[in-house]
Amino acid sequence: MLKENLFKLSLMAVAMTGVVAVNDAQAQDEAAKDEKVVITGSRIRQSQLATASPVLTLSREDIEKTGLTSVADVLQKMSASGAALNTRFNSSGNFGMPSDGGGVGAGGAEVDLRHLGSRRVLVLVDGRRWVSGASASGVSGAVDLNTVPLAIVERIEILEDGASSIYGSDAVAGVVNVITRKDIDGWEMNASYGGFGDFVTGIDDGDTTSIEFTFGAVGARHSIVSSFSHVDQNVVFSKNRDLADSPVEGTGTTRGSSATPTGRFLYDDNGTTVNVTPNDGASGLLNFPTDFHNFTDDDRFNYAAYNLYVTPSQRTNVFTRAKYDLTNTVSFFAQAMFNNRKSQNQAAPEPIFIGPEAGTGGIADTVSIDVTNPYNPFGVTLDENNFIFAGRRPIEAGPRSYSQDVNTYFFTTGFEGSFDIGDSPFYWDASMSWGTNRATQLKTGALNAARIKRALGPLAECQADPLCVPLNIFGAGSITQDMLDYISFTQKDVSENKIQMFAANITGDLFEMPAGYAGFAAGYEHRVQNGFFEPDVIAASGESMGIPASPTRGGYDVDEYFIEAMFPLMADSSGASMLELTTAVRRSEYTTTSDVSFDQTTTKFGLLFRPMTELTLRATMAEGFRAPSIGEFFNTGARNDATLTDPCLNSANETRCEQVWGPMDFVALANLGQTQISVVTGGNDQLSPEETESSMFGAVYSPDWFSGDDFIEQMNFELSFYDHQIDNAIGAVDAQLQLNECVVNGNDDFCNGIARANGVGITRFDNGLQNLSRIETSGSDFKLSMISQESDLGRFKLTWRNTFVNEYTQTVFGQSSGDLDGIEFGSNPDRAIPEWKYDLTLDWAKNDWSASTTMRYLSKIYESCSDFLDNTPNSLANLGLCSNPNFSDNSLSTNIMDETYYFDAQVSYATQIGGFNSVISVGARNLFDQDPPRCTQCDLNGYLPGIYDAQGRYWYVKFSMRP
Template identity: 45%
Template sequence: MTMPPRCALAAAICVALPFVVPVAFAQDQPDPTTLDRVTVTGSRIRQSELETHVPVQVLTREAIDRSGFKSVADVVQNLTASGAGLNTKFNSSGNFGFPPDGGGVGAGAATVDLRHLGPKRVLVLVDGIRWINESSGSGVGSAVDLNTIPLALVDRIEVLEDGASSIYGSDAIAGVVNIITRKNVQGGDVELHYGTYEDLGGDTWGVDMGYGGGTDRLQWFVGGSYFKQEEVSSLEYGPSSVPVPGTGLANGSSATPQGRFVFLDPNTGLVHNLTTNTGATAPTFVPGQGCARTDDFHCFTTADRFNFAPYNLLLTPSERKTVFGQVRFAFNDNIGAHARVLYNERESANQAAPEPFFLGTDAGIYNHWGESSLVISALNPYNPFGFDLTTVGPDANLFLLGRRPVEGGPRRYRQDVETWYVAAGLDGSFDVNARPWSWDVNVVRSESKAEQTNLGSYNLRRINEALGDPAACAAIAGCVPLDLFGGAGTITPEMLAFIQPVVRDESENTLTLASANVTGALAQMPAGPLGFAAGYEYRKYEGSYQPDPITVAGEYNGVPSGPTSGDYDVNEIYVELAVPLFANPERGNALDMSIAGRYSDYSTFGGESTGKLGLRWQLADELVLRGSFAQGFRAPSIGELYGTLSRFDATLVDPCSGAANAVLPECVAQGVPADYVQTNSQISVVTSGNANLQPETSRSLNLGAVWSPAFATGTAWSERMDLGLTFYKHTIDDAIQAPDAQAILERCVFQADPFSCASYDRSDRGQIVRFDDILDNLGTIRTDGWDFSLGWLLPEQSWGQLRFDAKATFVSEFELVNESGQAEPRGPGVEVNDSAIPEWTSTLSTQWSMGPWALAWNMRYIGELRESCGGANGFPICDDSVADRNRMEATTYHDLQASWNSDAWLRGLRFVLGVNNLTGEDPPICLSCSLNGYDASTYDLPGRFFYARVGLRF
């Protein structure tokens, strides 16, 4: 909802009780009177952290080190509020194609998702300033790749689990991740690290270096980071060796090395569904024999399907190199300058099974070279049927030719990504009526470029030429007749040389930003100073994606996509007030209010206003109630606005498939024949951006409390204890999305929904040959839940000191209502589309320290999930085949780390040994997941991960 700025400032009052002390990675909280006034994530007003009205979880450097993780993404993805973010365990290439948002598949990148609302709805900042969105090599990304920010640069990570568009602008619907960099560093440090998976390999190693110093006026810090991760093949894990665990080849591909041929014999009028016998050479065709044949073909059955799973990767290889530096110079006591520079390179790769050919009128690949203009000539020396196989006109008789050319090797997608970021500015302070004020001015220029090289794909036009008249082929340089009929091994190197190109795609994202901020105390009120902040920000986003020329020409056999290019800019102003309403220091209670409003003017859709209001009520020294109500919005991204027609191949179950289902009323109404069986489980879905998209709007509510009981403070059994409880609720209207393709099929067949039925077409044989899934402002998302927390520090004893930090998140509601007013499949406790929303997630961190020794034990719990059997109905591995429901048991990971620190040599020496997943838990088998038999965005890789580190400060 759009409103003028004055209305945004008066949005609504909310009462919230979020807890102050961060939980699973909590840190000690000093007395508020001793805190410096600083800028804390969630507010632009300089204040002590205990005065904020919103829940901010702080992941300290010490807590990050104890986690055993070596990337920013791994750290934040293991928060209890995190959802299914992309990471290097997700082999995101091949048939994942090009999602509707135009952002590409993000191969090799890592993102953060809060409250299961998606990475695009999380704002990532570095020192309070926006970071550039990633380049995937296959689209214009709209989320930050956290792999561009090395842990060596990080001092702490502040996570705001609340909407903050009125403070920071677009994208902060689900929350904010603010990465605070290291400053005031004196001397140098270097750390070497190595890790490996016990039974899988996947070795990782690297080095982090930093050096800093300064004078009274000058402070500087430079550093570098190197990280390398080896790949792990799907063959290393048993459940990943078949398309869907426990179902054999039922979910395998119909494009096989032997070939599948569905055609009508023009001489007999019979439709054949054949595959070449194993080892057959120079196959012959006997007309009219049907499936009872003794020649070189037999009728295609499930047993002939292709197992593509062993070609995938469990862990994708990645090599990252980063150099960075920052400097600050004080001209005098009141004015200073600062600058930051970062350059990051990433080389990563993904792999998929050999790329199949799907040719014929039922192929559904949206390519005329394979669907409407292909003629496999009877003169082709390898055509065994004695007549033309054609897709042209009324005489079309080739319905499907599926061939998996294993001779050409697997598809290998290699990403080369370069990101640079330059920021500079001025800042200072001044007094007004003896009240301190501060200001800053910032400029940023950043660019991310990616090139993706694809080996193992094919040119459909050249396939067409090589299958046609040999005389026409001979007139084309390099063309030799192509053999798709003789089974594996019959495609020669000369044939491959003509039809197999190297495909190169490029993408780019650019960010230009300028901002100015001022904050201070407007006046002294009876209950304290009236805090004020205001500012202006200008941002310009530019993005482009350029696929390979053969893709643009429509000749690419793989997943097609169109070029994307666009830009937009935004001018914004904001105002924030911190109003003390009441204070009684003698009784330790106080009441204050925060008000914020922001107006954004976009070149694409116009103006948008948001407001935020919060209350904080300190009932006593040990009990605080606080909360906030916030409006938010997310502007459509470049890919969502300007992305052109592209395609992804979705693994779908056609509800009309099979004799029992083809007679359903809606199936009959669609002209599905009584003997219809879905030819291929992968159905091509066409997607596109939409220039008419409007912003998403949101409302966020936080209510909570934090209690630090006096009876557990400064006693013989407790140094300090903090208990927290938070209720959160997010509602997003006009959510930008494309409907779930599987849900479209089911709503059409079972509910006769007109919108769903209009989204796809069938051939006269029942096969789905068109499926459109275009972005729009379609949905409403509602989610709410609870955060629980405990932080307990025990007094130091002769045997050391103990600390316990725990956090749990319960998702009580998650509902995505589509354009038809019906709920999509996602919900609490449900696994769908390779992402899960567990009802319960929790962490417990136990830390013991004594002198130079420390021991940390972390537990991570993921609650039970349920899922569709993913087309595995009737198979024993599904818990309830009749109800199409499978249970995925709860999983608990145990992580153990031991460390030793000594200052005896130079400035410090540190040794660390650890193991994550100490008990070797395997992820629960997922029947509906696309690859590798488990949800890689929710669970760790199978087995234990051992690591060692050695660090030196000098």
């Protein structure tokens, strides 16, 4: 199939070359033809920039004013962006793997539009689909934008509308098209340095250095541009941010781990539950009960101090694009890029959770502590007959470290050109692309559960292994280096995503209508995508004390055909009034490596009406789809340790719990204090594509009131209303929803797959991926831009972009979530949808000076303020962490993450240095040191890193030079 399509594509390119060669003698000045351009959201060349779909363009100048060093950070500041992975997320699997099989994306960065998830945003580079990311923990269905360096970006076009009929799968919430730099004649250098700095608090960390060189040459028949860039972002430790590290903020000791540095042990002693931990300072050979005390929540371990607040990342990129005009109408082009990312995450020492209630679903649940173990202080064997649970945090081993090394290669080559038929010009291109994203991750501080079992078991079994060293998990500093050497290992995981594409497109005028020429675009694309995830053999076998991992391998190929047409239905002689209809249809035919086939046909219709010169009205209706990702199709199993509230801890639900699971020990359940529960999911190669319906209508108003105005030169208003509905949304049933439906609402259908051990804690959920839900969201965007006249005060530009979310609901098996906008929900990563976001930017320029300041606003977010310590002295309400506490029933307490404002500013001065044109810029992000609102339900660092900036003021200086 691959060779056949290559051959077809080659024949097409040769045929087109022959056609344009015939017309070469009559070729006219190409500059006139180039007045028509292709804008993201349509493949038809057109002369007007206003289209039926809204497109936001961020120029290189706009990007430089932010002082940011990554494409993802720029896009995540937009008002239409939702919570997406970035370098403020510090999770490499210590909470588990997501159900989609895509891995945690450690060190990566993505973009989310309309809060519909990164997998529902299509990322293009120069109009071509980009390779998905890989961070050695799965096969992702989303693009890691750290693979696209800012150094190569000319502009970014964001289509804020569905476009599957134009681009195929994934273009559900919108499309991000990164346009690279092309016609550069000369060279330029840009460098920046910045970091968090505060003279009052003494914060000084997170230094980031960026340097880039760009060279280009333009000749009579050729152009070439090359770029080299390197970004080095240093670490920020959670212990250096009080919001992330302080127990008072709800993320420290009282909300920490029950696996303590001295050990916690629960077992049944002839009907009495023993729940103890060694006394402070107790070490050596301990005696029970004299060296122990009853475990309390004050004994919990504060793992936050080991976490990272901003993860370190080094990104190096080399990029080259060349174009050569073979004739006046035919050009050859080639584009190549290599990107390397080295990044790191860190977590507290890997906990040793053992016993039937450990809930790992693996070997650790079968570990016993034998009476012959020389360090066992209890004088009895703890096994399946009496053992409940034990937790020990081996701080002697140091923190877990996850180091990623990610290489991305992308190469495109092809031909493009034009020809005339009569008076009508036609433009064509034929290209081939190959992309690979391959990642390896090394985890140090990993523990082998099988060896722990042997080292804690019968002494004779340990002695039979010449390497085995009996393990002492009782008391402070009890684990020696010899013990660590036996139970520790270095874990190596690998994952990869590959894409191959072969495409041919043509666009031009079909025929003349009374209001103008009807335009069209048509094309064919053959795409092959493959991916795999190979976890370390110990992790794959279930012998790791950490999260077990299952291998993933698979792929699919797709043939796609599309046609798009634009019909000018009405136009007056002055051009003030016009009506235009656009329509598109795309056929996509998929075949997976498991021989599953499916087809999808999508359509789109758009209207553009200009009743007068100043006013443009537009509307679109579109069908869309998202094919299941490789991880969703072929993942053989993923475990996620979700932070849940067990409703069986509420005495009102005890009868229902025993009805479902039989006799239960509610005292042992309360003593267990279970917060993280394993949820096991897996892929499904029988999944159907997600199907979407999108609509948009709006207006663009550019009044001419200001003609001759002494101050305002131009003003534009833009208002758009959007609506998205996704059916057959792929996912696993939310574990908390499933648990609540089973217990609280008495729905037996939701109890399937929830397992408990010995009538105590939940040991696992079994819920694989399904086409199970509907997602509906609607809202509006309002944009205002104003440019002033040049005056003695300089020139001003005002830009105000707003996004309002009217509704966001998820319906699973007929159960509606209710409206989620303005509410914190979900986990890993934690999600929230502000009802209103805006950014207001004021730019100023005069002579050699320029300045820019931006105010960003996020409306308040509500969250539950309840967890497993409700109705205790350490409940969130009793600690004073809830803005709306309910002291009679802590479970009804809520917290408000208040309205948040961020101010960014930059001042620049242009001058000559050594005869070269230079610009020096100084700026600050979060100028007034706004702290992110405290989140009591968030898993790490006490705030929502996908929504808010990191704590601290960030200063930077930039320098650029060119001839």
